[in-house]
Amino acid sequence: MSSPLGMSLLSDLFSEGRLWGRLDDVQHDAGYGTSEEHPPRMGFFTDTSVCIGCKACEVACKEWNEVPDDGYLLTGMSYDNTQELGASTWRHVAFVEQPFETVAARPPQEPPVDVAPAVDLGMPSLGVPAGEDQATSSGESGVRWLMSSDVCKHCTHAACLDVCPTGALFRTEFGTVVVQPDVCNGCGYCVPACPYGVIDVRKGDGRAFKCTLCYDRLKEGQQPACAQACPTESIQFGELDELRERADRRLAELHDKGVDVARLYGRDPEDGVGGDGAFFLLLDEPEVYGLPPDPVVTTRDLGTIWKHVGAGAATLVGLGVVSFLGRRR
Amino acid sequence: MPGLGTSFGRGGATTFLQDLANADCILIEGSNMAEAHPVGFQWVMEAKRRGATVIHVDPRFTRTSAVSDLHVPIRAGSDIAFLGGLVNHVLSNDLDFREYVVAYTNAANIIDEDFRDTEDLDGLFSGFDPETGQYDPATWRYDPPDDAGAADRQEDAELEASEDSTRSGEAHKESHEAAESESHGSGGAPVSWKGRRDETLQDPRCVFQILKRHFARYTPEMVQEVCGIEPAQFRQVADALTRNSGRERTTAFCYAVGWTHHSVGAQMIRTSAILQLLLGNIGRPGGGILALRGHASIQGSTDIPTLFNILPGYLPMPNAAQHQTLDEWVADDEGKAGFWGNIRSYAVSLLKSYWGDAATADNDFCFDYLPRITGDHSTYTTVKAMIEGGCKGYFLVGENPAVGSANGKMQRLGMANLDWLVVRDLQMIESATFWKDGPEIETGELVTEEIATEVFFLPAASHVEKAGSFTQTQRMLQWRDKAVEPPGECRSELQFYYDLGNRIREKLAGSTDEMDRPLLDLAWDYPVDEHGDPDGQAVLREINGTGPDGVALSAYTELKQDGSTACGCWIYCGVYADEVNRARRRRPHWEQDWVAAEWGWVWPANRRQLYNRASAAPDGTPWSERKAYMSWDAEQQTWVGPDVPDFVPDRAPDFVPEEGAQGPDAIGGQDPFVMQTDGKAWLFAPLGLADGPMPTHYEPPESPVHNPLHAQQNNPSRRKLDHRTNPINPSWSEVFPYVFTTYRLTEHHTAGGMSRTLPYLTELQPEPFCEVSPRLAAERGLTHGEWVTIVTARTAIEARVLVTDRLRSLRLGDRFVEQVGIPYHWGRNGITQGDSANDLVNVTMDPNVYIQDKVGTCDIRPGRRPRGPALTAYVDDYRRRAGVDMEHPEDGGADR
Amino acid sequence: MPRGEASMVPEVEFESYYGRPILKEPTWKTPDVPLYLFLGGLAGASSLLAEGAALTGRPDLERVARLAAAGGAAAGTVALVHDLGRPERFLNMLRVLKPTSPLSVGSFILAPFSGLAGAAAASDLTGRLPRLGRLAGAGAAALGPPLATYTAALLANTAVPAWHEAHRELPFVFGGSGAQAAGGLAMMLVPLDQAAPARRMALAGAAVEIAAAESILLRRGLAAEPYRIGMPGRLMTMARNCTAVASAATALAGRRSRLVSVLAGATYVTASLATRFGIFEAGRASARDPKYVVVPQRERVRARQGASAKMTG
Numbered sequence A: 001m002s003s004p005l006g007m008s009l010l011s012d013l014f015s016e017g018r019l020w021g022r023l024d025d026v027q028h029d030a031g032y033g034t035s036e037e038h039p040p041r042m043g044f045f046t047d048t049s050v051c052i053g054c055k056a057c058e059v060a061c062k063e064w065n066e067v068p069d070d071g072y073l074l075t076g077m078s079y080d081n082t083q084e085l086g087a088s089t090w091r092h093v094a095f096v097e098q099p100f101e102t103v104a105a106r107p108p109q110e111p112p113v114d115v116a117p118a119v120d121l122g123m124p125s126l127g128v129p130a131g132e133d134q135a136t137s138s139g140e141s142g143v144r145w146l147m148s149s150d151v152c153k154h155c156t157h158a159a160c161l162d163v164c165p166t167g168a169l170f171r172t173e174f175g176t177v178v179v180q181p182d183v184c185n186g187c188g189y190c191v192p193a194c195p196y197g198v199i200d201v202r203k204g205d206g207r208a209f210k211c212t213l214c215y216d217r218l219k220e221g222q223q224p225a226c227a228q229a230c231p232t233e234s235i236q237f238g239e240l241d242e243l244r245e246r247a248d249r250r251l252a253e254l255h256d257k258g259v260d261v262a263r264l265y266g267r268d269p270e271d272g273v274g275g276d277g278a279f280f281l282l283l284d285e286p287e288v289y290g291l292p293p294d295p296v297v298t299t300r301d302l303g304t305i306w307k308h309v310g311a312g313a314a315t316l317v318g319l320g321v322v323s324f325l326g327r328r329r
Numbered sequence B: 001m002p003g004l005g006t007s008f009g010r011g012g013a014t015t016f017l018q019d020l021a022n023a024d025c026i027l028i029e030g031s032n033m034a035e036a037h038p039v040g041f042q043w044v045m046e047a048k049r050r051g052a053t054v055i056h057v058d059p060r061f062t063r064t065s066a067v068s069d070l071h072v073p074i075r076a077g078s079d080i081a082f083l084g085g086l087v088n089h090v091l092s093n094d095l096d097f098r099e100y101v102v103a104y105t106n107a108a109n110i111i112d113e114d115f116r117d118t119e120d121l122d123g124l125f126s127g128f129d130p131e132t133g134q135y136d137p138a139t140w141r142y143d144p145p146d147d148a149g150a151a152d153r154q155e156d157a158e159l160e161a162s163e164d165s166t167r168s169g170e171a172h173k174e175s176h177e178a179a180e181s182e183s184h185g186s187g188g189a190p191v192s193w194k195g196r197r198d199e200t201l202q203d204p205r206c207v208f209q210i211l212k213r214h215f216a217r218y219t220p221e222m223v224q225e226v227c228g229i230e231p232a233q234f235r236q237v238a239d240a241l242t243r244n245s246g247r248e249r250t251t252a253f254c255y256a257v258g259w260t261h262h263s264v265g266a267q268m269i270r271t272s273a274i275l276q277l278l279l280g281n282i283g284r285p286g287g288g289i290l291a292l293r294g295h296a297s298i299q300g301s302t303d304i305p306t307l308f309n310i311l312p313g314y315l316p317m318p319n320a321a322q323h324q325t326l327d328e329w330v331a332d333d334e335g336k337a338g339f340w341g342n343i344r345s346y347a348v349s350l351l352k353s354y355w356g357d358a359a360t361a362d363n364d365f366c367f368d369y370l371p372r373i374t375g376d377h378s379t380y381t382t383v384k385a386m387i388e389g390g391c392k393g394y395f396l397v398g399e400n401p402a403v404g405s406a407n408g409k410m411q412r413l414g415m416a417n418l419d420w421l422v423v424r425d426l427q428m429i430e431s432a433t434f435w436k437d438g439p440e441i442e443t444g445e446l447v448t449e450e451i452a453t454e455v456f457f458l459p460a461a462s463h464v465e466k467a468g469s470f471t472q473t474q475r476m477l478q479w480r481d482k483a484v485e486p487p488g489e490c491r492s493e494l495q496f497y498y499d500l501g502n503r504i505r506e507k508l509a510g511s512t513d514e515m516d517r518p519l520l521d522l523a524w525d526y527p528v529d530e531h532g533d534p535d536g537q538a539v540l541r542e543i544n545g546t547g548p549d550g551v552a553l554s555a556y557t558e559l560k561q562d563g564s565t566a567c568g569c570w571i572y573c574g575v576y577a578d579e580v581n582r583a584r585r586r587r588p589h590w591e592q593d594w595v596a597a598e599w600g601w602v603w604p605a606n607r608r609q610l611y612n613r614a615s616a617a618p619d620g621t622p623w624s625e626r627k628a629y630m631s632w633d634a635e636q637q638t639w640v641g642p643d644v645p646d647f648v649p650d651r652a653p654d655f656v657p658e659e660g661a662q663g664p665d666a667i668g669g670q671d672p673f674v675m676q677t678d679g680k681a682w683l684f685a686p687l688g689l690a691d692g693p694m695p696t697h698y699e700p701p702e703s704p705v706h707n708p709l710h711a712q713q714n715n716p717s718r719r720k721l722d723h724r725t726n727p728i729n730p731s732w733s734e735v736f737p738y739v740f741t742t743y744r745l746t747e748h749h750t751a752g753g754m755s756r757t758l759p760y761l762t763e764l765q766p767e768p769f770c771e772v773s774p775r776l777a778a779e780r781g782l783t784h785g786e787w788v789t790i791v792t793a794r795t796a797i798e799a800r801v802l803v804t805d806r807l808r809s810l811r812l813g814d815r816f817v818e819q820v821g822i823p824y825h826w827g828r829n830g831i832t833q834g835d836s837a838n839d840l841v842n843v844t845m846d847p848n849v850y851i852q853d854k855v856g857t858c859d860i861r862p863g864r865r866p867r868g869p870a871l872t873a874y875v876d877d878y879r880r881r882a883g884v885d886m887e888h889p890e891d892g893g894a895d896r
Numbered sequence C: 001m002p003r004g005e006a007s008m009v010p011e012v013e014f015e016s017y018y019g020r021p022i023l024k025e026p027t028w029k030t031p032d033v034p035l036y037l038f039l040g041g042l043a044g045a046s047s048l049l050a051e052g053a054a055l056t057g058r059p060d061l062e063r064v065a066r067l068a069a070a071g072g073a074a075a076g077t078v079a080l081v082h083d084l085g086r087p088e089r090f091l092n093m094l095r096v097l098k099p100t101s102p103l104s105v106g107s108f109i110l111a112p113f114s115g116l117a118g119a120a121a122a123s124d125l126t127g128r129l130p131r132l133g134r135l136a137g138a139g140a141a142a143l144g145p146p147l148a149t150y151t152a153a154l155l156a157n158t159a160v161p162a163w164h165e166a167h168r169e170l171p172f173v174f175g176g177s178g179a180q181a182a183g184g185l186a187m188m189l190v191p192l193d194q195a196a197p198a199r200r201m202a203l204a205g206a207a208v209e210i211a212a213a214e215s216i217l218l219r220r221g222l223a224a225e226p227y228r229i230g231m232p233g234r235l236m237t238m239a240r241n242c243t244a245v246a247s248a249a250t251a252l253a254g255r256r257s258r259l260v261s262v263l264a265g266a267t268y269v270t271a272s273l274a275t276r277f278g279i280f281e282a283g284r285a286s287a288r289d290p291k292y293v294v295v296p297q298r299e300r301v302r303a304r305q306g307a308s309a310k311m312t313g
């Protein structure tokens, strides 16, 4: 630890690019060689503006991956009865019902991203489009119903993977993050590590599970089950670089149509997790859909953490020494 | 579907799903397309991506509304008023596509001078007989052409006489009428002549003027009073439709059972047909009316029907009183203009496929072997007969009426009174277990030990466990190979019926009884596999038909009336052309043009867009470059374009049929509606509908609202069941003040046998619930997520309640109308259990198709419903307070 | 999630999805994991005490401390293994060594520590192989401080707001708390005349712990809230009160009264336990309530947007 070489190795390990920040070739970083030697990084662009909430993705995922049911509970959360991603729900469709007043009454946020949707959204629509009398026959205002299919983000810097003590979680040649159920010992560390609350330990089984980005299918040259089932192409699967371009085009298109509330989430390779392998187009703030507004991979602070642990340990040594100084009784 | 059939000539969707992508505007009304047709909905999303405006008119804000540009909340059951308002908007502002209307519709036809409108008779058309509750359509007919020959007039007189004769007995009349309407699944009603026309549309007796007068009172204000739709919103819809119609643009309509499940269902569809015709949107790319059909092969189940009143290809089921001979059977249509003119070929070929060599010209091709109908044998009437003891045995094959059919109690009481019941299903459904755990066992209305019905449950092979074809929403046959062997004792339908036939035939073998001949003479021989399962492709080939040489036919134009051809369903002729199962073609659309003619096979003749001659102007050139589809190639003397022309391929636009021409020869070069006897689309239906030549708004049989249009509250010719098990809530009852409507959720399938039994679907919607507006919740003290009880005169059910802004309180004049939404998927079996919405629903039917109404009135209260006998007492109390007359249980008091 | 609670309105203004958590609440079980945190601290600091006692010739103290180190490590291992979803796969912890995973690093500390502390204790008890026993003890003492403090990294290296935000302070809290526990235990079990280092360790540990914990508790805004309210708040208060009482008693009479020594020692141990449970529960609470995720992150976004807006003019 005290040797200069050790220090430099460690500081290299905890440096930007390895554990946080921009990283353009995750597979290379994971030991898959150069970009010529491994397949391109694959991912999802989920365009929630065309999601119809059919949940075909949820069902297809379960069918393909033989994920068990997640309990039978009418939650009262609109049409969402699976509630969240978890060990037995690897795709989750959120349903957000917003009375129009709520949307309109929200305090305008700072530009340039947060323009309150007081006018026509294009899609999903309000009761009455722009320019017209917003009131409806009941004298009440309209409603907006957002649907969004959430999934593991396959982070560039995946905290779950970094903290996994057994190596059960690993980075695939496609740049995705996968648990090996035959290795996982259910330590549960990945669970609180994930800044998106994705991965979880399955009760009764004891191991951690999450979306594999259908690693088995990818290896066979097939697309993931959820993407294949999605009727509206809300879930788009492909090479991450290509998806990012496509998403930019879609965003521009929506902005041109006046849908100013549209924004991309998880697309930015400079963000707190180095960009998501599965990113989204949203029509409201991320937290409205149950997503963290500004997630940061915990390992960004790992260097600091270890330093402080070292200092803490040294302090303890000091305490030990001090205890034996002074009077004998 | 007579709504479409009488308007255009065929009862199927006029267009195909992919074509929706070409629409500039899509109006979805009477369907929750995103939820019930999610895969087809991708084309709506594609249209939207290309800039189309999507409008959803629905009582509730649904997942379809969520991605639409505009959601218009409407009071359930009031769609004719809304659509009528749009018709009025178009007509009174001269926004119709005049050239199209004049050339391709019967707008110019002059109607009989004795015709009287609902506007004249306060809600009735001329010809109504209050005794029978039925119409005589004699006064609705076209005026004879000035030059109508004596023969024509004579024929017309005969036609009328024959109709009168069938009217002599109530039962005959019913069956005739029902058959007539359904038969227009393919082909309009036969009119006697093309009629006199005034192409200037000025004659006060011409259809155009009649229509204008008929709808004049359907103003935006009236729309608001009836539907609860604000004039401003109405105008938005009207503008969107008219802006997106005409030469350069097209609008498409999509509907499903939000329209068909009404006592005025056929007329709702008719109103949309009229509107689309006035806007010139039929037969053109991005236009049309897409009837979204339900079950995977529900279109197939009317093409090769499971209905009592038609035979394959929409041939009418012979009527015992009316059709003694083959000649009489085909007489109504034979020789008329259009393709129905060749009905004898279709009929004879069908008989040949049934009875093979036994069918000869000498024995009328075994016409006498066909069963005859003697009255209404539709499902609800049959159930009534079960309760009354007239029907003793019942096959339930792929149906769960204890949950899926209106008035579940009636269904169960009927089945409890049978001698035997055969249920073939994938799951142990409620219809097979009602005798031990149905709601009536709980209340004590039925006692297991006292039910004499012997129930046979036969496990069925599912769609993945057997090969076969589906005919889906756009009339497309798609072949499905077997993926896995059926488990255990599960058998395919084919095998079951084939075996059953063989066993019966064995038992009858050697019989000399004439009565057994039809069975013994059947051509009943199919190749089977090692498990004894017949080869479905052999059946499809038989349906396709074969010629004298035994080779598969290519088109129904090849069918002969001399018995040299056999064909199991004339409209499917061609699916096996060149001995290739064309339903099995799976060339993806990215390997061909967007019409994708080589994916599956579509009847008729693999045409994707019906009436596509109308995509060209009368002179045969496209209406516009943007909306080009089929057009006349003068050089090659043929119609060309991406689709199969729905027209005589080499008929030039300027062709004028000869005097007295028959069948297809009588179709003019400018008559795109080739199944109609006059080649025109019908804005006004002179024949073919049981409840009027034009739609008019009537209130649902249970309604809290007075019909503001006429004194006639309900559809006067609606079909009532008149049975004590089917009491109707009185109209305007303060005891049942709320409207309810029923529908499906993406997460479940119909009566639930295929979804409530699966963990992955059940967890997505685990319990029965209903949806109400916050205002209604406040009015009745309902708490989000808690239990509520919903009551009608039939019974009370319980469910959780979602209080949501997606349900709006509608303002009608000076009052609010509240609507309760109830998904209908639950029953008492399966992973999660609950009460069935259909126990609330009454049976009042559309007179054309005998389909029940999906709306009604109810009360809703916080808390769970009473249990056991207390439930009966609870409902009795409601009936008493509402003044339901159990002696005349269907007399809602609205019209006597 | 109980019905009806779904759309409850949170008191701080922020948006969320039906008030549902954004993060997953740690699946680590109580008392397993907080107990493990405590035992690790106790064992780690005890190993120092034991080594010091050996060096300075305090056999009673050495015995107690050796046993505490070995027993703490053994019990801690049991707790840790018990917490696993698949306990039979405990050894998978040693499949790889990952510096990015404190749990991995910790396993590579805990495993040798347990062995060494156990050997040292066994040797001390039996008197056999004293040389090797001393060597083992020295080794344990070297691993003890990291064992006591790595658990801070274990908690801090997560997305759990209360833990992660405290990543600078937690190692000191844990180190101090471990010393407090080790000292406290020895105060209870070791005669007064040999317990001076234990008292000093407890007192000094308490000082470090209190200082570090206070700096967590005194932070502005939401960051400290999970430690202040509810059950974790009560536990943290209890820990602080116990620490204060025990320290006062120790300082005043710890040297003179065996009874005071025993009681103060027990109170120290209690304080250390309460601290671990408090911190553990604070983390769980902060993961459960979306406001601890949304509000600070939203503020961060705003600040960033404000900055960029200023920059772009």
Ligand SMILES: Nc1nc2c(c(=O)[nH]1)N[C@H]1C(S)=C(S)[C@@H](COP(=O)(O)OP(=O)(O)OC[C@H]3O[C@@H](n4cnc5c(=O)[nH]c(N)nc54)[C@H](O)[C@@H]3O)O[C@H]1N2
Binding pocket: B029, B030, B031, B032, B033, B035, B036, B037, B057, B058, B059, B060, B062, B074, B075, B076, B077, B078, B079, B255, B256, B257, B258, B259, B292, B293, B294, B295, B741, B742, B743, B744, B745, B746, B747, B748, B749, B750, B751, B854, B855
């Ligand atoms: N997931 C799923 N898909 C299905 C089915 C299923 O069970 N589950 N069933 C299949 C079958 S069999 C069918 S027939 C189709 C049916 O498909 P749809 O007709 O689209 O389905 P429904 O949900 O019955 O009704 C559609 C909408 O009609 C509205 N509605 C009710 N009354 C009225 C009214 O008076 N006027 C208007 N304008 N709207 C009204 C309801 O609010 C509902 O939103 O779906 C098919 N697809």
Ligand SMILES: Nc1nc2c(c(=O)[nH]1)N[C@H]1C(S)=C(S)[C@@H](COP(=O)(O)OP(=O)(O)OC[C@H]3O[C@@H](n4cnc5c(=O)[nH]c(N)nc54)[C@H](O)[C@@H]3O)O[C@H]1N2
Binding pocket: B257, B261, B294, B295, B397, B398, B399, B400, B401, B403, B404, B405, B406, B424, B425, B426, B427, B429, B460, B461, B462, B463, B493, B742, B743, B744, B749, B750, B751, B752, B753, B754, B824, B837, B838, B841, B854
């Ligand atoms: N209130 C209300 N009632 C309605 C409606 C509504 O909107 N509101 N909608 C109506 C409509 S459109 C429909 S289509 C009906 C549907 O009502 P039903 O047809 O009565 O209900 P399903 O659940 O579709 O029944 C189909 C059954 O067939 C079984 N099955 C599936 N495949 C096979 C097979 O290959 N062979 C055999 N033998 N069985 C098979 C399934 O397990 C299932 O139990 O409900 C109607 N009822």
Ligand code: SF4
Binding pocket: A152, A153, A154, A155, A157, A158, A159, A160, A161, A177, A193, A194, A195, A196, A197, A198, A199, A210
């Ligand atoms: S979202 Fe969570 S579970 Fe998925 S890769 Fe990122 S850290 Fe891991």
Ligand code: SF4
Binding pocket: A160, A163, A164, A165, A166, A167, A168, A169, A179, A183, A184, A185, A186, A187, A188, A189, A190, A191, A207, A208
């Ligand atoms: S629970 Fe399994 S996957 Fe998660 S960190 Fe532990 S060993 Fe790795």
Ligand code: SF4
Binding pocket: A060, A061, A062, A064, A065, A090, A091, A151, A210, A211, A212, A213, A214, A215, A224, A225, A226, A227
């Ligand atoms: S990629 Fe595969 S594992 Fe992941 S959500 Fe989709 S279907 Fe499930």
Ligand code: SF4
Binding pocket: A050, A051, A052, A053, A054, A055, A056, A057, A058, A093, A147, A148, A149, A229, A230, A231, A232, A233, A234, A235
């Ligand atoms: S399958 Fe596609 S449209 Fe359906 S819920 Fe999932 S993402 Fe949305």
Ligand code: SF4
Binding pocket: B036, B037, B038, B039, B040, B296
């Ligand atoms: S269930 Fe089948 S028919 Fe219905 S939308 Fe899905 S794929 Fe199409």
Ligand SMILES: [Mo]
Binding pocket: B257, B293, B294, B295, B298
């Ligand atoms: Mo249906």
